[in-house]
Amino acid sequence: MTGQYIVFEAIGEAALKPFDVPNPGPGEVLLEMQYSVISAGTERANLLNLPNTSGGFPYRPGYCGIARVVAIGDGVDSVSVGHRVLADFCGHRSHALQKADDLTVVGDDIESLDAAFVVIAAMGLQGVRKLKLELGESAMVIGLGLLGVFATQLARIDGAIPVIVSDFDPARRALALDLGADHAFSPDDADLAERIRDLTDGEGPDAIVEVTGAAEALQDALKYVARQGRISLLGCTRVSDAPIDFYQYVHKPGVSLIGAHTFVRPKVDSYPGYWTARDDHRALLALIAAGRLKVRPIISEIVSPETAPAVYTRLAEEKHPPLGIVFDWSQMR
Secondary structure (H helix, E strand, O other), X not given: OEEEEEEEEEOOEEEEEEEEOOOOOXXXXXXXXXXXXXXXHHHHHHHOOXXXXXXXXXXXXXXXXXXXXXXXXXXXXXXXXXXXXXEEOOOOEOEEEEEHHHOOEOOOOOXXXXXXXXXXXXXXXXXXXXXXXXXXXXXEEEOXXXXXXXXXXXXXXXXXXXXXXXXXXXXXXXXXXXXXXXXEEOXXXXXXXXXXXXXOOOOOOOEEEEOOOXXXXXXXXXXXXXXXXXXXXXXXXXXXXXXXXXXXXXXXXXXXXXXXXXXXXXXXXXXXXXXXXXXXXXXXXXXXXXXXXXXXXXXXXXXXXXXXXXXXXXXXXXXXXXXXXXXXXHHHO
């Protein structure tokens, strides 16, 4: 059987290529992809070979989606053929082999298109978790890509009030307000630091999720945050091109900077602030099933993988590309 996968072959060049679909070995399952979701920030950075990326080609993007089990290897009893599971770091591809013990089964109460976003939503969730928000604390999310939009919803679910967001794109600000943010600003709004303090009793946000990965945005976050506040660094800073006075903005006010890369997780047992990926996945599936976490408003396009070269050209060139782009792999069958 021949499958298809998306690959970056050189800077700015994406292609859809064929491969021979393998059979699962002992402890493995073969997945047939239903949907995979583009992570715009990460994938654009790798497409353009920015600093602090993999640094080489070919590069196979994609880490978030949902698939159906179509074959199982010897010794597999945790999942069965027909189960829908999260496609966690499988790539944008029609079929993938995965270890059965690593899979999270998706229940019948959740539609595949919603579940397809869970892996990337879990990245936003752990960025919020690591702040250890308490009910009634104020929070801010800087940057409203996919991770930021999920972090905004999750900060509200976690009991933060007010929830403040900032992004240059007015459409993304409007979406965040629709999804539960209390106030939304552009980073270039006049007197923004003062306006944020006015909304937080003169103190600044107790907790900030920085999701742009821009060093200048971290500068801003340090100006906004409350004394002894916390900032989680959820966005991947590719270029450290803005100076930071650590004495004035970190050491003297007692601010905590928290690295929030999704791989900084326990592998087995969750504990406060640090949950395993699987436990976060289950929590998010429950929130989606209960209607508390919204996915559909985030989706901007559902496209065939055959359009990948054009999709990634737009991703590289547009200042504000569509927020939630989903590859529908059923269109390849």
